[in-house]
Amino acid sequence: MSVDTSTAGAAPGGIGFFEKWLSVWVALAIGAGLLLGNLAPGLFETLAGWEVAKVNLVVAVLIWAMVYPMMVAVDFASLRHVGDRPKGLVITILVNWLIKPFTMAGLGVLFFEVVFADLIAPADAQQYIAGLILLGAAPCTAMVFVWSQLTRGDATYTLVQVSVNDVIMVFAFAPIVALLLGVTDIAVPWDTLLLSVGLYVVIPLIAGYLTRRYLTAHAARGESGEAAVARFTAGIKPVSVLGLLATVVLLFGFQGETILAQPLVIALIAVPLLIQSYGIFIVAYAAAWVWRVPFKVAAPCALIGTSNFFELAVAVAISLFGLNSGAALATVVGVLVEVPVMLSLVAFANRTRGAFPQN
Numbered sequence: 001m002s003v004d005t006s007t008a009g010a011a012p013g014g015i016g017f018f019e020k021w022l023s024v025w026v027a028l029a030i031g032a033g034l035l036l037g038n039l040a041p042g043l044f045e046t047l048a049g050w051e052v053a054k055v056n057l058v059v060a061v062l063i064w065a066m067v068y069p070m071m072v073a074v075d076f077a078s079l080r081h082v083g084d085r086p087k088g089l090v091i092t093i094l095v096n097w098l099i100k101p102f103t104m105a106g107l108g109v110l111f112f113e114v115v116f117a118d119l120i121a122p123a124d125a126q127q128y129i130a131g132l133i134l135l136g137a138a139p140c141t142a143m144v145f146v147w148s149q150l151t152r153g154d155a156t157y158t159l160v161q162v163s164v165n166d167v168i169m170v171f172a173f174a175p176i177v178a179l180l181l182g183v184t185d186i187a188v189p190w191d192t193l194l195l196s197v198g199l200y201v202v203i204p205l206i207a208g209y210l211t212r213r214y215l216t217a218h219a220a221r222g223e224s225g226e227a228a229v230a231r232f233t234a235g236i237k238p239v240s241v242l243g244l245l246a247t248v249v250l251l252f253g254f255q256g257e258t259i260l261a262q263p264l265v266i267a268l269i270a271v272p273l274l275i276q277s278y279g280i281f282i283v284a285y286a287a288a289w290v291w292r293v294p295f296k297v298a299a300p301c302a303l304i305g306t307s308n309f310f311e312l313a314v315a316v317a318i319s320l321f322g323l324n325s326g327a328a329l330a331t332v333v334g335v336l337v338e339v340p341v342m343l344s345l346v347a348f349a350n351r352t353r354g355a356f357p358q359n
Contacts (some may be wrong), residue, residue, distance in 0.1 A: 012124040025241075026336050029248035032243025036249065037256025044253045045183075048323050056323055059250065063200055065243030069207025069233050072215075076163050085157065088288065088297035092161050095284045096139040096303035097172055103279065105129070116268050124326050126186055128269055131178045131330025134317050136276065137173055138166050140307030144300065147307065150346045151299035151353075158300045163204040165304070169312075170201055177316070185320035189320060196319040200312050216326050246312060251332050256326035269333040277341045280305040285349070290358070295356035299349040307342055310335050 035042055050057045098174035120128070141162055148158040176196045178190065215232050216225030218268040224233075252259065258263065284305045288298035321327040 003008065003066075015192050025245055026248055026332075029245040030124075030252045030332075030336070033249040033252025034256045034259060037182070037253035037261070041256075042251070047250065048254065056318055057322065059247060059315065059318050060199065062206060062243040063252070063311055063358065065239050066247070066311040067200060067204045068207060069236050069240045071166075071204045072211045073145070073233050074141070074163055074166055074205075074208060075159055075212065076167075076209060082166075083293075085297060086208065087242070087291050087293045088157060088301040089161060089164060091284055091287050091291070091293070092301045092304055093164065093168070095259070095280060095287075095301075095358065096165060097168060100139070100280050101133070101137040101176050101180060101275075104276050105133050106133035111268070111272045117125070119264065119268065121307060124265075126184065127321060127326025128265075128330045129184050130181060130186050130321060131269075131313070131317050131325075131327035131334075132272060133177060133330055134210070134277075134313040134327065135273070135308045135310060135334045137176045137180070138148060138309035138312045139169070140304050141309045144304040144307055147302040147303040147342055147346055151303070151349050152296060152301035154294075156298040157297050158304070159259045161304055162299060166205060169309075170197070173197055173201065173312075193316070196315060196316040199319075200315045214233055220273065244311070246333055251314070251318075251323065251328050254328075259329075265329075266333055266336075270337050273334055273337045274341065277306050278345075279297075279344050291309055292357055294359055295349075295353050297359075298356050299353075303342065303345060306345060308334055309337060324335050 047058050048056065111130050112120055116125070144162060145155075147153075148155060174190075174193050178193060181187075189213065209231070212229055214230045219228035220223050272326060273326035281302050285298065286301035288301060293301070310331060313334065315332045317325065317327040
């Protein structure tokens, strides 16, 4: 999804039409996937066979369509401001990399090995835990710009936070995922995990950087480099949207029979995700309040820890465990849950703006 929210069709307050109704589109895509999965199972079996080195080629193309636009929007020149106003950045890094992955894994184990133990088969429980771990270890890269805009956050500072997170993600995502999967006794195929990080983080990041440099250097007469980048990402936004929805259709097409046989599973997966989202926001937002971080930095720094880079989580889940795995299903449920949760937190942040310093 593009991080540009100034294009035509943006709703009042700065959120685009697609972002505002993302949960609705995902729900419709889920319905389409379930229907097609039961009407044309042979089609999905054929698509599942199109893979190289455990990477499904169809899904790889769709994930790239989602990830590439957001990588173009990341300006690594902003890293020179990394030392400016360090409090918000410290909170973001601590929450995203030292708290969030571990609380998500803990909640996954608590609910699927204890609370829901009588409702879920042990093998399925391990898959759902793995999917939750992948979500918890992937902090938001794109949608946080939307949340920042809705709280009238500092756009430049938000860009610094995202850029730092992306750099850390290149080196930290695979080790953290491997550690937590190992703790939960899930076998870690290191070669596939590293390949996934290379395919879905490193290569898109490099491609986005090179594209951004080209756009900035070849901006039209009278157009700034930033305007050229915004125009480009807005133009390819429909491709990104279709990539997300097509991925959801594929995943639920493969999961169709399982889900129709166990409809309760979606609600069960959503429970730890909801607790994690609201809990992480409280931790980050409270820390910013105690540390007297200005609101325009405090709100985005709390929201970036709450939101997930679900495109990466979906891609890695598919690579590690397969298209029809419970892990892949759990990451897609994360997409369904995220937007209504984030909009509720945006509303809460705006109502409590006065509790924070404004400058």
